[in-house]
Structure formats: structure tokens, C-alpha cells
Amino acid sequence: CSSGDGIIFRSKLPAIPIPNHLPLHAYCFQSLPDSADRPCLIVGSSGKSYTYAETHLICRKTAAGLSNLGISRGDVIMILLPNCPEFVFTFIGASMIGAVTTTANPFYTPSEILKQFKASAAKLIVTQSSFVDKLGHFSRLSLHEEEEEEGVGGHRHRHRQGGSAAAILGKDFTVITVDDPPESCLHFSVLSEANDQSPPDWEQEVVHYYSASCSCSRKLEFEFDPDDPVALPFSSGTTGLPKGVVLTHRSLITSVAQQVDGENPNLHLRGDDVVLCLLPLFHIYSLNSVLLCSLRAGAAVLLMHKFEIGALLELIQRHRVSVAAVVPPLVLALAKNPVVEGFDLSSLRLVLSGAAPLAKDLEDALRTRVPQAVLGQGYGMTEAGPVLSMCLGFAKQPFPTKSGSCGTVVRNAELKVIDPVTGSSLGYNQSGEICIRGQQIMKGYLNDPEATARTIDVEGWLHTGDIGYVDEDDEVFIVDRVKEIIKFKGFQVPPAELEALLLSHASIADAAVVPQKDEAAGEVPVAFVVCSKGMEVTEEAIKQFVAKQRAQWMHMHMQVVFYKRLYKVYFVHAIPKSPSGKILRKDLRAKLAAA
Ligand code: AYL
Numbered sequence: 109c110s111s112g113d114g115i116i117f118r119s120k121l122p123a124i125p126i127p128n129h130l131p132l133h134a135y136c137f138q139s140l141p142d143s144a145d146r147p148c149l150i151v152g153s154s155g156k157s158y159t160y161a162e163t164h165l166i167c168r169k170t171a172a173g174l175s176n177l178g179i180s181r182g183d184v185i186m187i188l189l190p191n192c193p194e195f196v197f198t199f200i201g202a203s204m205i206g207a208v209t210t211t212a213n214p215f216y217t218p219s220e221i222l223k224q225f226k227a228s229a230a231k232l233i234v235t236q237s238s239f240v241d242k243l244g245h246f247s248r249l250s251l252h253e254e255e256e257e258e259g260v261g262g263h264r265h266r267h268r269q270g271g272s273a274a275a276i277l278g279k280d281f282t283v284i285t286v287d288d289p290p291e292s293c294l295h296f297s298v299l300s301e302a303n304d305q306s307p308p309d310w311e312q313e314v315v316h317y318y319s320a321s322c323s324c325s326r327k328l329e330f331e332f333d334p335d336d337p338v339a340l341p342f343s344s345g346t347t348g349l350p351k352g353v354v355l356t357h358r359s360l361i362t363s364v365a366q367q368v369d370g371e372n373p374n375l376h377l378r379g380d381d382v383v384l385c386l387l388p389l390f391h392i393y394s395l396n397s398v399l400l401c402s403l404r405a406g407a408a409v410l411l412m413h414k415f416e417i418g419a420l421l422e423l424i425q426r427h428r429v430s431v432a433a434v435v436p437p438l439v440l441a442l443a444k445n446p447v448v449e450g451f452d453l454s455s456l457r458l459v460l461s462g463a464a465p466l467a468k469d470l471e472d473a474l475r476t477r478v479p480q481a482v483l484g485q486g487y488g489m490t491e492a493g494p495v496l497s498m499c500l501g502f503a504k505q506p507f508p509t510k511s512g513s514c515g516t517v518v519r520n521a522e523l524k525v526i527d528p529v530t531g532s533s534l535g536y537n538q539s540g541e542i543c544i545r546g547q548q549i550m551k552g553y554l555n556d557p558e559a560t561a562r563t564i565d566v567e568g569w570l571h572t573g574d575i576g577y578v579d580e581d582d583e584v585f586i587v588d589r590v591k592e593i594i595k596f597k598g599f600q601v602p603p604a605e606l607e608a609l610l611l612s613h614a615s616i617a618d619a620a621v622v623p624q625k626d627e628a629a630g631e632v633p634v635a636f637v638v639c640s641k642g643m644e645v646t647e648e649a650i651k652q653f654v655a656k657q658r659a660q661w662m663h664m665h666m667q668v669v670f671y672k673r674l675y676k677v678y679f680v681h682a683i684p685k686s687p688s689g690k691i692l693r694k695d696l697r698a699k700l701a702a703a
Pocket of ligand 1: 343392394396461462464466485488489490494572573574586595598599600
């Protein structure tokens with residue numbers, strides 16, 4: 109804590125040198141010579157595993173394959189996959205050629221995917237065949253109708269036939285599937301089995317990057333700037349619709365280093381750790397704190413593509429999982445579900461919870477089930493790179509911590525708490541808006557300088573929209589949220605999206621969507637609705653309108669992904685608004701709390 113231009117909180121750990129002049133993949137695989145024969149990726153469902161050397165080689169081939177398909181520095185590709193090795197190969201492969209990956213939830217509806225796809229100007233999608241129909245649907249709706257001659261576009265492996273919905277896909281973008289490709293899509297082997305021209309002396313390559321900070325590597329021959337984007341997750345931030353969050357090589361390396369680098373790393377991952385990767389890699393929490401941190405530390409990543417409590421417990425037991433990253437609803441399952449008692453969880457030494465508030469009593473309840481493990485929280489926000497604070501109980505030389513705390517601000521960063529009204533910075537134990545500054549934060553929102561300026565001020569402080577305080581032991585506590593976002597099991601639900609949908613209904617004159625507390629999900633979206641004059645509509649009809657589910661083409665006719673459905677509709681005469689027309693969400697939330 110220091111004064112000067114206000115009170116600034118820092119980590120209790122000393123600042124460290126961070127090699128954030130490197131490309132992200134070179135940083136993550138920097139210790140490859142030592143970890144080459146150790147397991148890197150383990151597929152939970154099949155038991156198949158890839159060593160560090162194998163993983164790195166396939167990533168390199170994937171890079172060459174992407175390059176063969178015309179992807180080059182600055183191009184965006186989209187990954188639409190559940191957790192699987194191909195996700196990792198594609199993300200790292202893209203980094204190797206200076207391309208940018210945007211990740212989306214494969215359970216998104218066609219329109220949700222389309223919005224992100226268009227906004228990011230992606231040129232290629234890596235997905236699985238069961239999701240391709242969604243893309244055929246949106247390309248028919250929004251891209252040109254007519255067929256294009258075969259062979260145009262210069263893409264070597266492209267194979268297209270007219271007729272089906274999917275057939276017109278290849279015209280504007282390439283679709284690659286990790287399983288049997290439907291018509292006009294390519295199989296992932298065009299990437300993973302591509303001929304990597306460069307000799308397999310990765311060791312040299314790493315050294316190469318290291319010595320030539322931002323020049324081209326002789327072998328991979330691409331220009332590189334640490335401020336090039338590498339990941340483009342989408343987040344609605346403090347207000348409005350989802351926006352592309354530009355994370356650069358510099359920001360992600362900084363964030364990973366803040367967690368796992370240094371003599372006393374804040375999050376001490378070891379080469380012999382098995383790290384659970386159950387949370388979806390399309391979300392920055394898992395991508396950063398699980399995958400990238402594990403790669404950097406040389407730990408094994410156990411990939412699970414879906415949650416099922418029995419399978420999870422069985423895998424923890426079988427693979428002796430030592431580190432688990434979870435979200436509060438998973439803490440609830442682990443702490444309360446009676447089936448847990450039949451399994452051996454003694455291998456767990458660290459359990460990290462993040463992405464949504466974790467109740468203190470729930471944390472304590474889990475502690476009785478895994479007494480040998482250190483439990484703690486990380487606090488992140490996609491825009492912040494993402495980690496702001498992390499439990500110091502996870503450090504190599506740990507510090508004592510308290511239940512309910514979100515950890516201490518990460519090293520090489522500054523955190524302040526400001527009075528939301530006056531903007532002046534506050535001291536210990538005073539609640540206000542949490543702001544963060546450091547090289548890990550996003551470069552900005554994609555093509556949206558206004559939204560960027562609203563979030564990162566001229567002094568470089570990123571305003572989180574979270575209300576919290578720092579206690580006398582430097583631990584961060586989050587107490588409230590002033591931004592709109594609703595967190596359903598850690599997933600973002602942007603109210604603006606549901607409000608726009610509601611306003612498109614003929615019988616609805618005005619609407620506001622706010623979070624309501626829920627034991628299982630943390631929060632669920634509920635709506636306040638004003639009916640148009642003379643119109644009548646039922647709660648059920650409104651819920652159906654938002655979900656719009658039909659038996660046959662389930663995902664086609666759904667407006668929004670399952671967790672964005674309304675759980676309750678309250679009919680009101682007017683939505684409370686400020687003189688400038690902003691919805692007074694606080695008043696609505698207070699109404700819910702009082703009910
Ligand atoms: P986004 N406690 C309370 N609220 C939290 C916490 C937490 N531990 N973590 C995140 N949030 C809320 O962009 C908070 O409102 O990123 C924050 O502004 O989907 C918002 O969620 C951001 O949501 C980690 C640990 C990443 C956590 C994360 C969170 C990424 C979620 C890496 O190691």
C-alpha cells in the first residue's frame with residue numbers, strides 16, 4: 109500500500125522480471141527441453157495422452173497447416189469446441205504464425221455465433237461435425253445465396269460441392285472438423301498432419317525467440333510484435349453487448365507469469381502436477397489459469413469435455429489429480445453431493461475457485477471433504493487479462509489466508525479501490541470500485557474505442573465494475589457488482605442482449621433484465637416487463653419467446669444459449685430510469701431482495 113497519486117495496493121510477493129517480449133507459445137514451451145517426455149495433455153474420456161514434445165510438434169504442424177490454408181499474421185480464426193487436444197493444438201498453432209484465436213461456446217445458437225464471427229472477421233472455424241449445421245444455417249441467412257465456382261479462393265485443400273447448407277460455407281470461410289467432416293468441410297488432419305518445413309529442433313527455436321525479441325524467426329518466418337493480439341475472447345464488460353477483448357502476447361504472458369513465475373510463485377504449479385481442465389477452454393479462466401499456466405509450469409492437463417459428477421470423481425481418483433480449478437457451482441457439488449464420499453480425493457493439493465462469488469460457508473464445507481488441500485479463490489475479469497488477485501495460500505511459500513477472500517493482487521500490478529462517486533482512492537477496509545493497472549490488461553475492445561475509453565482511463569486503470577475492499581492483510585473481498593452483467597454458474601449473461609430480444613416482442617413496451625440470487629447457479633436472469641397498451645402476454649409466453657425451443661431443430665430455433673433463459677418475469681407499470689434514461693438496476697435488484 110502506498111500513497112502519492114492515491115492509495116495503491118500491491119502484492120506481498122516481490123516484482124519479478126517477466127519475459128513478455130516473447131511470443132506466447134515460446135514462453136509457454138520455454139522449458140520444453142526439460143519437460144519433453146512428461147505428459148502434457150491427457151484426454152479424460154479415452155485416456156490418450158500427449159507428451160510435451162508430441163504436443164509441441166503437433167502445434168507446429170497445425171501452424172504450418174493454418175499457414176497452408178492462407179492464414180497469416182493478424183488473421184482471426186474461431187475455435188468452436190469443447191475441451192479437447194485439438195483446441196490446444198489450434199490455439200498454440202495460431203500463435204505460432206501470429207494469428208489470433210477467438211473462442212466461443214459451441215452451445216451458442218447460430219445467431220450468437222454469427223455475431224461473434226462477424227465482429228471478429230474470422231476466416232476459419234475449427235469445430236466438430238455436430239456443430240456445423242449451425243454454421244450452414246447462418247451462412248444461408250447472412251452470407252451470399254449463390255454458389256461459387258469450385259476452387260476459387262486459393263485454398264489448397266478446399267473441397268466444395270453445391271447443394272447442401274454446409275456447401276456454401278467454404279466460400280467465405282473454411283470449416284475444419286476434428287471428427288468426420290461433413291460435405292465441404294476439411295478434416296483436422298489438414299492441420300495436424302501438415303508438413304512442417306522447419307527442422308524439429310524446437311530447442312533452438314525457443315532460444316531464437318529469446319535472443320531476437322521481435323524479429324522474425326528463421327524457421328517460422330513471421331514478423332512479431334509483443335503487442336500483437338493472440339486471443340480474442342468476447343465479454344460484455346461493464347455494459348452493453350459482448351465485445352471482442354484484445355489480449356496480446358504481452359498481456360497473456362504477463363498474466364501467466366504473475367501466477368506461476370518467480371522464486372515464490374503465487375500459484376505454485378509443479379512439473380509433477382496433474383491439473384484438472386474441466387472448465388471450458390473457450391472461457392479465459394480455463395484458457396489462462398489452467399492451460400497456459402500448466403504449460404508454462406510443465407504440468408499435465410487432464411481434459412474433460414463435459415461435467416458429470418461420477419466421471420469427474422473417477423478421473424480425479426484414477427489420474428491422481430493434484431490441482432483443480434472450479435467455479436462455485438462445482439464447489440457446491442463437491443461439498444454437498446453424497447457420491448463424493450465413495451471416492452479418494454486425497455491427491456488434491458490445490459483447489460482454485462473463481463469467476464463468481466464463493467460463499468464462505470460453502471468454502472468451509474468443501475474444506476471438510478478435502479482437508480489436505482489448500483482452498484482459495486482467484487478473481488478475474490476477461491478484460492483484466494484476466495487475473496487481478498489470487499489466493500496466496502497457493503504460493504510455494506504460502507501465506508495464511510481467510511475464507512471468503514478473493515486473494516491478494518497479483519505481483520507486477522497495481523490495484524486501487526475508488527469511491528464510485530468522487531473517484532478518489534480509498535484505504536484499507538473501505539469498499540469501492542476495484543481498478544487494476546499493469547501490462548496484463550487488455551489492449552482494448554476490438555473496434556470500439558468508446559467502450560475502451562469507458563473501461564480503461566487515461567492513466568491506464570481498468571475499471572472493473574466490481575465493488576470490494578482490501579483488508580489489513582492485503583486480501584481482496586468482493587461485496588457487490590455495479591456493472592450489468594449477470595453471472596450464471598460463472599458464465600456471462602449480458603442483460604442488454606435479453607432486453608433487446610424482449611423489446612422485439614410486439615406486446616412488450618419496455619423491459620429490464622437483472623440478476624436474482626440462486627443457490628445452484630449463483631445468479632439467474634429475471635425480467636421486469638411493461639406490456640404495450642392494450643396487449644396481454646403471459647409470463648410463460650415471454651419465457652418461451654426467449655428460449656424458443658422446438659423439438660426438432662433445437663439449436664436452430666433457440667434465440668440464446670440455455671443459460672441466458674429467463675427464470676422469472678415480473679410485470680410492472682414502468683421501468684425505473686435515471687433522467688438520462690439509464691435503467692436503475694440497483695432499484696430493481698433491491699426490489700427482488702425485498703420480495
Ligand atoms: P468474466 N469472486 C467474485 N466475483 C468474481 C470472481 C470471484 N472470485 N471472479 C470473477 N468474478 C466476477 O469476464 C466479477 O464480477 O471473467 C468479475 O468482474 O467472465 C466478473 O466475474 C468477470 O467475469 C482466474 C480466476 C479468471 C477467475 C477468472 C475469472 C474470469 C471471469 C482466472 O484464475
